[in-house]
Amino acid sequence: MVDPRGPRFGAAVTSVVLAVVLLTANGWLLFAQTVVFLIGAAFGVRRAPYGLLYRTLVQPRLGPPAELEDDQPPRFAQAVGTVFGVLGTVGFLAGVPALGYIATAFAFVAAFLNAAIGFCLGCQIYLAIRSVKGVQA
Numbered sequence: 001m002v003d004p005r006g007p008r009f010g011a012a013v014t015s016v017v018l019a020v021v022l023l024t025a026n027g028w029l030l031f032a033q034t035v036v037f038l039i040g041a042a043f044g045v046r047r048a049p050y051g052l053l054y055r056t057l058v059q060p061r062l063g064p065p066a067e068l069e070d071d072q073p074p075r076f077a078q079a080v081g082t083v084f085g086v087l088g089t090v091g092f093l094a095g096v097p098a099l100g101y102i103a104t105a106f107a108f109v110a111a112f113l114n115a116a117i118g119f120c121l122g123c124q125i126y127l128a129i130r131s132v133k134g135v136q137a
Contacts, residue, residue: 001068001069001070001071002044002045002046002051002068002069002070002071002074003054003059003064003065003068003069004065004067004068004069004118005054005058005059005062005065006045006046006050006051006054006055006059007045007051007074007077007114007120008114008115008118009050009053009054009058010040010045010048010050010051010054011111011112011114011115011120012111012115013050013053014033014036014050014081014107014111014115015108015111015112015115017029017032017033018030018033018104018107018108018111019108021033021088021092021104022101022104022105022108025092025097025100025101026092027088027089027091027092027093027100028093030085030088030089030092030100030104031085031089031093033085034081034082034085034086034088034089036048036049036050037078037079037081037082037085038078038082038085040074040075040078040081041075041076041078041079041081041082044071044075045071045074045075045078046071048078072126073120073122073123073124073126073127074120074122074123076122076123076125076126077110077114077120077121077122077123077125077126078122079122080110080122080125081107081110081111081122084103084104084106084107084110085103085104085107087099087103088100088101088102088103088104088107091103109121110122
């Protein structure tokens, strides 16, 4: 279970990083962000770098959350981010900037939606997949 404000904070930081990638076409910065996505997918958003930053610096100033959420949808969203990050990194570093820009733009839109209005696209995809499989969330 996670404080839902944590993934949203992480999405805000991710949005800034991905905006810088889009402005600079820096494949190495996108690679670093992809590692952050991978850690979040593998170990959970609480253990990812932005989750640790949130728990250390932000959450103590906000107090406890009103409710907690299942961590599986945000972990799935991080896995999706990893896929787009890998595609974008390969694009930028292999000299195929169109692939880099497109993959990064998709990841940016998803992160920005979460940061700005609390809509986690990857989480919604996770819930839709579970629904199709007949598993209750």
